[in-house]
Amino acid sequence: MSPEVTEDVWFDKASQIRAFEKLMVDEYGKGTVRGTFHTSFGQELTSVILAEFLAEDDFIFGNHRSHAMYLALSGEFEGLAAEVLGREGASSSGIGGSQHLHFKNFYSNGIQGSMCSLAVGAAKRCKNISIALVGDGTLGEGAVYESLNLASVLKSNTLFILEDNSIAQSTISEFQRGGKISTRFEAFGIPYSVVESNNLQELSKAISKAIDFVRDINGPFALHIKSYRLGAHSKGDDNRSLETIEYLMNQEPLTKRLQSDSRLRSAHDKHLIRFSELISEIKNRPIVYEICENYAESLIYGDEEFLSVAFPEKKKMKDLIYDGLKTTLLSSEQVLIIGEDIEYISQGTAKPYGGAFGVTRDLSTLFQGQVINSPISEGGITGLAIGRALSGRPTIVEIMFGDFTTLTIDAVIQQASKIVSMYGKQIPLPMLLRTPSGGRRGYGPTHSQNFENFFLGAPNIIVYSQNIFSSKNHYLELLKTNLPVMLFENKDLYSCEHFSAPMEHFNVEFAKNNNVILTSKHRQTKISIITYGFAANLVLGAAEILVKEFEIFANVMIPQVVSPLNLDFAFEVLKSSDFVYLVEEGIGATGLSGLLIQEINRLNLTLDLKLISGKGIIGASNASESAALISIEKIVKTIAARR
Amino acid sequence: MTKHYFAEKNSPSDEVLHIHEIFVNSGDKVKSGEVLFSAEGAKALFDIEMPEEGVVTLYVEAGAVVPIGAKLFSISNTDTGLLDQVDIPVSSRAFDKSSQSETAHFSEPALELVHRYKLDLDLFKDLQFVTTEDVRAKLESKAKKVEQGRLFSEFKAVALVGGGMGAEVLLERLKISSQSDKVRGYFDVNEKKQLVDVKYLGEPFRDSIYQSFVNGKFDAMLITVTSNMRFRREMLNLAAEFDIPLATFIDENSFVCKSALIGAGSIILDSARVGYKAQLGKNVFLSGFVNIDHHCEVGENSTFGPGVFFSGNVKIGIDNVFGSNIAVEPGIVIGNNCKVASGSVITRNVPSATVVKTKSTSLFR
Secondary structure: OOHHHHHHHHHHHHHHHHHHHHHHHHHHHHOOOOOOOOOOOOOHHHHHHHHHOOOOOOEEEEOOOOHHHHHHHHOOHHHHHHHHHOEOOOOOOOOOHHHOOEEOOEEEOOOOOOHHHHHHHHOOOOOOOEEEEEEOHHHHOHHHHHHHHHHHHOOOOEEEEEEEOOEEOOEEHHHHOOOOHHHHHHOOOOOEEEEEOOOHHHHHHHHHHHHHHHHOOOOOEEEEEEOOOOOOOOOOOOOOOHHHHHHHHHHOHHHHHHHHOHHHHHHHHHHHHHHHHHHHHHHOOOEOOOOOOOHHHHHHHOOOOOOOOOOOOOOEHHHHHHHHHHHHHHHOOOOEEEEOOOOOOOOOOOOOOOOOOOOOOOHHHHOOOOEEEOOOOHHHHHHHHHHHHHOOOOEEEEOOOHHHHHHHHHHHHHHHHHHHHHOOOOOOOOEEEEEEEOOOOOOOOOOOOOOHHHOOOOOOOEEEEOOOOOOOOHHHHHHOOOOOEEEEEEHHHHOOEOOOOOOOOEEEEEOHHHOEEEEEOOOOOOEEEEEOOOHHHHHHHHHHHHHHHHOOOOEEEEOOEEEOOOOHHHHHHHHOOOEEEEEEEEEHHHOOHHHHHHHHHHOOOOOEEEEEEEOOOOOOOHHHHHHHOOOHHHHHHHHHHHO | OEEEEEOOOOOOOOOEEEEEEEOOOOOOEEOOOOEEEEEEOOOOEEEEEOOOOEEEEEOOOOOOEEEOOOEEEEEEOHHHOOOOOOOOOOOOOOOOOOOOOOOOOEOHHHHHHHHHOOOOHHHHOOOOOEOHHHHHHHHHHHHOOOOEOOEHHHOOOEEEEOOOHHHHHHHHHHHHOOOHHHEEEEEOOOOOOOOOOOOEEEOOOHHHHHHHHHOOOOOEEEEOOOOOHHHHHHHHHHHHHOOOOEOEEEOOOOEEOOOOEEEOOOEEOOOOEEOOOOEEOOOOEEOOOOEEOOOOEEOOOOEEOOOEEEOOOOEEOOOOEEOOOEEEOOOOEEOOOOEEOOOOEEOOOEOOOOEEOOOOOOOOO
C-alpha cells in the first residue's frame, strides 16, 4: 500500500472514533448517561497508528483517556457505548464504565502511574512486547519512576509511550514539572525519542522504530509523542481560551483533513449517522444489572476446598516456608519470586544472603532466574507481579517487612483487587505477596506491625495469616486460586517448630481449608477464643495457664484465611458459647472485629464479645513494645478477670 | 516474664514450712541472694534467699504454715515493669513444664487443695484432668463418714489450741461443769493475759505439739480457734497425722438428740441444739442458740456463729463459715469452703467456695 492509501485508512479509523466520541459526549449533555467520559479528541490518530504495529500477544496498559486505543484495537464501538450507557451488551458489564476497559491484552485503569509497573511485569523476554500509555500529567507520579527503574534493571521489553498533550486536567503540565522530560528517561538508561503527532509519516516511523527496538529484546524504550487535547479533560471542564483550542485544531491532522477532504467528511457524516442509530438502539436495550462480584468471597463461601489440611512436620516454620516455595517453583518454570535481597549470591557480592530472614536461602541458586532481587521498590515490584500474573505467569513477591506493605497498597487495592472483577468478568491473577509481620524483636515502629488489618475486606483479595498449623502446600494452592493473595508470615513464627503449641488440654480438629478448631478436652465450656496468625501461639499458651492456674476452659478457633472471613467451621462451637474473645496482634479498632461481627450476624448468633488486641505504635524498647503488643499475660489477665 | 517459686523440702521429712519472718514486701525490687523469709521445716530453721534479681510478689504471710508445693513468691523481671502491676500471678512454666510428672494433670488450685487436705494423689489417677471441683467432690465423700470421738469428760489431760475468746468461753463452761482442771494448758503464738489460771504451752508448732503429746503432757487436744479456718484445718490434719485424740465438748445446757452423731473435736456450746439423726463432722464449732435440725449433715471443720438456724435435712460440706443469725431452708445443699454473711436467708443451693450474702426476705412486697 502506498503511504497515501495507508493514511486514508488511518484517517477513516480515526474519524470513526471521533464521530463516536462526539455522539457520546452529546449523550452526557442530554443527561442520559452518568459519570465521566475522557475523550480522545485530537489523539485518535496516535492510537490508530500504534494499533497497526501491534501483535496479538502484545500487552497494552492504558489510562483514564484510552477510548481511542481501545476502539482502535477492538472496534468495539457497540460494547463501549453500551458500557457507558449501562445497557445490555456492555463491554465491562456496566461495572468498568468509560475508564476501565479490557479487550484481549488491553487493560485500562483510571488510577495514574501504577499501570506502568504492570506493563513492566507483563513484558516477556520474547517478541511480544508490553506497552504503557502515560499522559504528561502522570509524570508527577512516583510509580512511573519505580517502573522505569525496574524496566531498566530487568531489561524488560516495555515501551513507555508518553502521550503529551501538555495539559493535565486544567493545569498546564509544564508549570508543574521540574526538569526536562527526556532526561527523566535517560536518567534510567532508557533510550528516548520524541516525535510530533502532526506529521503522520514521522509519527508512524517513530512508533515503528520504537516497537522494533523493544520487539528485538533490546530492553525498554520511551517514546514521547507530542499531541493535542482538543476536548475538555472530562465532559465540559475546559478552562483554556477559545483561541488556544482553535490554534490546536489548526495543527491537528484529523481536524485539518476533515476540513479539506470532502470524501472523509462525508464518510465521517455517515459514521455519525451510523453511531447515532447504534446509540438510539442501545438506549432502548434493557439496563444491565450486573454487580461487581467478589470472587474471593465466592471461593471462601463455596464448596470447593482450596487449602489442604496440614500434617505435622518436624521442621521449623522457616524451613517449611522454604519447602513450600520450592514446591511452588518446581510446579512450573513460569513461577517467579521477586523481592529485595532474596538472592543467595547476588551480583557483585562475595557472601551468601538469601533474604533478610533467610527464608529463600539458596533458592536463587537452585532455580536460576526464577528467584530474583529487586530494587527497593515495593510498590513497583507488587505492580510488576500483578502485570506478570495478568500475562498468566504465577508470581510471588516478598516484601521484607509487613510494615512495608503500605507502599504496595496502591498496587494491591487499586490494581489487583479491582482488576479481578471490574471488567465485568473474572480476570485470573495468580499473584501472591508474602511478608513477615509482627513485633517482639525491637525493630521499632516501622518494622514491627501486623498489617493484615489494612487489607481486610478488600474485594477479591485473599488475606492469609500463617499460623503454627499452616501447611507448606498452601503457597502453591493459593496461587492456584488465581486470586491475589496477601500472605502474612510472622517473624516469631519462623523459629517455631511446626505444630509446636501446648495442646494437651484440647481436642484438635482440622476443618475445611485448614481452619483449626481446638475444643476443650476435659470440660465443656461456654468460652471461645477466635484468633489468627502468631497470636494463636499466645492464645494456646494462655489457654494452658488458664486451665492449670485458673481452671478456666476455653475453645480456640483459628481461621486460616482471615479475609474474607468464613466462620461456618466454628458455628457449632460458637453456638454453644456465651463468651467469645477475639485475640489479634494488630490494632483492634481497624482489625478483624468488623468482619467477625459481620460473620456473627450472618450466622445469627448472640454472643458476648470482647476484643484483646494490640494498640498504638510499637516502640523499640522492651517496655514500649510490650505495652503495644498483646502477650500471654495480657490474655490470661483479661479472661481470668472476667470470670 | 514472671517466675514462680514454691515451698520446697529443706530436709526429706519436711511436709510443711513455718514462715516465721518475712524481710521484704510485695513490689520490692530485691537483689539476688538477699534473704526473703526465715522458715522452719521439720528439722531446722533456715533462710529462703532471692534466687535472682527482680520485683518480688509474696503469696504468704508471716506466721503461715504452708504445705510443701504451695506457692511462696514470684519474681517478675524488672524489664517488663511497665507492662502491668503483677496482680494476677501467671507463670511462664506452661510451655516448659514436663507433662510426665504425676501432678501434671492437676490444676494448680486443685493441687494446693490436695496438699492442704493431705489427700492421696492416687485418688485422682483415673481422671484426665483434676480441678478443685473434683477435689472437693472427694472431700465431700470423705466428710460424710462421721468419726465419733470421746467426750471431754473421758480424758484426763486436755490441751487447748488457741487462747482467744473461744478458749475463754470454753473455760467458763468447763468451770460450770467442774471440768476446768483437766485443761493442761494452751498453745498460741503468744501468752494471753486473760487466761490467768491456764498454763501457756508455747507456740503451736507441729513439733512442739507432737513432743508434748508424746511426752504425756496431755492426752487429747481441743481446737479453740474459731476464725482462722486455715489454721483449724492445719491442726485437724496434725491431729489426724499423729493420732492425737480430739476431745468433744458438749455443754450440759445444750440439746443434743441421742440419735445425733457428733464428730470428734466438736464444740457444742450452751443453748445449741442438734436434732434427730443429725450428723456433725469432726471439729465443728456451734455457738449458742445454733439449731441444727433433724437429718442435717454438717461437714467437718465448719464453724457457726450464734443463732444459725438450719431447717431439716440441710447438707453442708466442709470448712464452711457461718456468721450469726442465719436461716437455711429445708433440704438445702451447701458445698465446701463457703462463707455465709450474718443475717443471710438461704433459699437456694450454694456451690462450693461461694461467699453468700442475701437480703432477708420480707412477707410484704
